[in-house]
Amino acid sequence: MGSIPTDPTIAEVPLPAKYASLKTDGEHRLTGNDDDKKVREWFIEETKKCGCSITVDAMGNIFAVRPGINNDIPPIGIGSHLDTQPTGGRYDGILGVTTGVEVLKTIHANNITTYAPLAIIDWTNEEGARFPPAMLASGVWGGAFTTEYGQSRTDSDGITLGDELKRIGFLGETPCSYEANPLSAHFEVHIEQGPVLDAAEEAVGVVRGIQSIRWYNIDIVGREAHTGTTPMDRRSDALLGAAQMIVATNKIVTTGELNDRQARATIAVVNSMPQSINTIAGKVKLSLDVRAPADEDVETVDKMCREQFAAIAAENGLTVNIDCFWVSPALHFDPVMVQCVRETTAEMGCNIELVSGAGHDSAYTSKKVPTAMIFVRCRDGVSHNPAEYTRPEDVAASSDALLGAYLRYDDYLRRKTEGKL
Amino acid sequence: MGSIPTDPTIAEVPLPAKYASLKTDGEHRLTGNDDDKKVREWFIEETKKCGCSITVDAMGNIFAVRPGINNDIPPIGIGSHLDTQPTGGRYDGILGVTTGVEVLKTIHANNITTYAPLAIIDWTNEEGARFPPAMLASGVWGGAFTTEYGQSRTDSDGITLGDELKRIGFLGETPCSYEANPLSAHFEVHIEQGPVLDAAEEAVGVVRGIQSIRWYNIDIVGREAHTGTTPMDRRSDALLGAAQMIVATNKIVTTGELNDRQARATIAVVNSMPQSINTIAGKVKLSLDVRAPADEDVETVDKMCREQFAAIAAENGLTVNIDCFWVSPALHFDPVMVQCVRETTAEMGCNIELVSGAGHDSAYTSKKVPTAMIFVRCRDGVSHNPAEYTRPEDVAASSDALLGAYLRYDDYLRRKTEGKL
Numbered sequence: 024m025g026s027i028p029t030d031p032t033i034a035e036v037p038l039p040a041k042y043a044s045l046k047t048d049g050e051h052r053l054t055g056n057d058d059d060k061k062v063r064e065w066f067i068e069e070t071k072k073c074g075c076s077i078t079v080d081a082m083g084n085i086f087a088v089r090p091g092i093n094n095d096i097p098p099i100g101i102g103s104h105l106d107t108q109p110t111g112g113r114y115d116g117i118l119g120v121t122t123g124v125e126v127l128k129t130i131h132a133n134n135i136t137t138y139a140p141l142a143i144i145d146w147t148n149e150e151g152a153r154f155p156p157a158m159l160a161s162g163v164w165g166g167a168f169t170t171e172y173g174q175s176r177t178d179s180d181g182i183t184l185g186d187e188l189k190r191i192g193f194l195g196e197t198p199c200s201y202e203a204n205p206l207s208a209h210f211e212v213h214i215e216q217g218p219v220l221d222a223a224e225e226a227v228g229v230v231r232g233i234q235s236i237r238w239y240n241i242d243i244v245g246r247e248a249h250t251g252t253t254p255m256d257r258r259s260d261a262l263l264g265a266a267q268m269i270v271a272t273n274k275i276v277t278t279g280e281l282n283d284r285q286a287r288a289t290i291a292v293v294n295s296m297p298q299s300i301n302t303i304a305g306k307v308k309l310s311l312d313v314r315a316p317a318d319e320d321v322e323t324v325d326k327m328c329r330e331q332f333a334a335i336a337a338e339n340g341l342t343v344n345i346d347c348f349w350v351s352p353a354l355h356f357d358p359v360m361v362q363c364v365r366e367t368t369a370e371m372g373c374n375i376e377l378v379s380g381a382g383h384d385s386a387y388t389s390k391k392v393p394t395a396m397i398f399v400r401c402r403d404g405v406s407h408n409p410a411e412y413t414r415p416e417d418v419a420a421s422s423d424a425l426l427g428a429y430l431r432y433d434d435y436l437r438r439k440t441e442g443k444l
Numbered sequence: 445m446g447s448i449p450t451d452p453t454i455a456e457v458p459l460p461a462k463y464a465s466l467k468t469d470g471e472h473r474l475t476g477n478d479d480d481k482k483v484r485e486w487f488i489e490e491t492k493k494c495g496c497s498i499t500v501d502a503m504g505n506i507f508a509v510r511p512g513i514n515n516d517i518p519p520i521g522i523g524s525h526l527d528t529q530p531t532g533g534r535y536d537g538i539l540g541v542t543t544g545v546e547v548l549k550t551i552h553a554n555n556i557t558t559y560a561p562l563a564i565i566d567w568t569n570e571e572g573a574r575f576p577p578a579m580l581a582s583g584v585w586g587g588a589f590t591t592e593y594g595q596s597r598t599d600s601d602g603i604t605l606g607d608e609l610k611r612i613g614f615l616g617e618t619p620c621s622y623e624a625n626p627l628s629a630h631f632e633v634h635i636e637q638g639p640v641l642d643a644a645e646e647a648v649g650v651v652r653g654i655q656s657i658r659w660y661n662i663d664i665v666g667r668e669a670h671t672g673t674t675p676m677d678r679r680s681d682a683l684l685g686a687a688q689m690i691v692a693t694n695k696i697v698t699t700g701e702l703n704d705r706q707a708r709a710t711i712a713v714v715n716s717m718p719q720s721i722n723t724i725a726g727k728v729k730l731s732l733d734v735r736a737p738a739d740e741d742v743e744t745v746d747k748m749c750r751e752q753f754a755a756i757a758a759e760n761g762l763t764v765n766i767d768c769f770w771v772s773p774a775l776h777f778d779p780v781m782v783q784c785v786r787e788t789t790a791e792m793g794c795n796i797e798l799v800s801g802a803g804h805d806s807a808y809t810s811k812k813v814p815t816a817m818i819f820v821r822c823r824d825g826v827s828h829n830p831a832e833y834t835r836p837e838d839v840a841a842s843s844d845a846l847l848g849a850y851l852r853y854d855d856y857l858r859r860k861t862e863g864k865l
Contacts, residue, residue: 217675218675234672236672249802249828250712251655251733251801251803254638260694262712262714263690267687270684273684291716291722292721293715293716294715295713299712300659301712301733302712312671312721380670406670408668
């Protein structure tokens, strides 16, 4: 199987010191813009050459389906997304569709008729960069959102996703639903967007599932006072308390068992009031992002943060309010499909197993159909950045892994359907 | 000497829980607005009643001068400012002018002719709230800024201070300069704007000088990365580093000798980029405000911060840049004048000596003429706030202290001029 064409001028760019020399401002393929239209048309053209029929659903998701031996069962899907961040990289999302197309081409070129039909899928608006939230159209397909909700999402100019899909000719009539337009399974290749495979010098890795995630807003209130006239022991400094909370949060997940179990906790957003160099901050807002492969570890981090934040607030004469506004429990991918990936990557000499730290379209498909993912190493773990890079040989390896895992699962489905398991 | 009239409805407001019940939005006497015009006209009317002639200089400073026995020497000044913060209190600044008027009235009512002439002064735009920087017109008088610079300062609508002074009738022709319009000395009464006198339950305090101050901008650069996919030990988290710096800065001045020597260090402003809950902060900006009565202690805090920030940056894979953009060395008020204040307050049973944490018009006058200040306690140290409050009896005490110190110094000047020291 041939490797996906890559641009050698990008391949040559060293990281990270010379990001500045990169000649591109990155991809700007926001959902529904003209670049999105073009790549969708390319996708349809390429898949049609391999005997696919095209279905576009009410969220603009494109299903390119090549018939199998048994067309009474739903197709096995291979999908990801073609949209990007506003200054996105050349691999995040796109790679999962192009490796799917590569698998399709290889099967077609070799005159293989698979048991189940094969669907290569472009899921609309995974990034959510133009139309929040992220993973919107796979979420509608998986029943997490209604089609009405999805179509009515607006960009910053007030344009709806539905109107923009109509404008570019991709507002389909097929209902966007796992029931109306089902799949037997869903495979997804994605760049790791983290440094584990790169550090281990392995091209691909088995993804066992997606981390448990919780998001919080934290409000800290102290008392504004003059920095020059207020003695240190008579302050209620909201920013000092916030800083102690940031340090404490980091310590919780970098020591002891939680560290061993790969819990992560990050405070990435801070805002202080009143933004005057000589007025002690009276109000501070923080965000908190907690993740771990296991739900119970996220729960432990939650409890420890609440206890320690309360103690810090009391010590500094502050009040603290902790609002957990999003909970996404851990997802565990389908054991049979994961085993198909594992056997294939093992043959390639790659044995690393990971839990995805980020959400993907597979998060929503996994709620309705068996799902698995394959990660590909990306340089330094850099993503959402024009400097995002995966080597041509790793792209080829990911296509190989996908083909092998897919064919193993297609065979499993044949044996299962024929009662031979 | 009578006390300054106060509003009993304000006096009844308890602090701090019931700030919300305060019925006033605070004073809004910004430099050059109609309220400023009115208070200036009141000031001229009152001082004229006591035999004063009025001089308005090119920065709008008003000198109400009552002749003395020896009018060949410049007047002893008593001054502060009548402008306020946008939602200012009823005491910050104003009290220093009204206590001066009270001293003037008392002397006049008792038919006293002082040795030197007496000037009660309203310094324009001390707050700098409408026309930054603060202490602008006393700064021009003291030679820190040119008159051209002062007059051309603009507010947020682009209106210049010069034009606005002209509009309200207070752009005078006397040059704004300690040389053209000299003083023999400068006394100033001001609310403490801090909690020391309130905690000690003393009405007034001797101010020995103004703290040494340095202001810094701190830039911390790390690497943006995905919170979900980036292991804790592979991060360059600029906000974590910033938090450690905030905690370290606080520790430097709250432990050991620096704590004993009343050093203060505050980080009150923080800004992080890119303000996304799931992207590790790549850039953080902090402000740093360092103060101490002694220059060498500020220097020590500076060195310790630089050392510890560098270590924190190295440990977290960050770069840090520390820019000290303002240095204001410690000011020590005139020993003879301070002694005049000390003897007077001691007779009143008040023996606390302070170093001012904030800047005042006296900071600039002290560079050219002997200067001293008297602090009055204010409730809970609250200032720059409608809830700012000083009790009527404390206002009376501050007028008494001012009168006593002023008369002592006037006598000193007589003895000095007559060669009797």
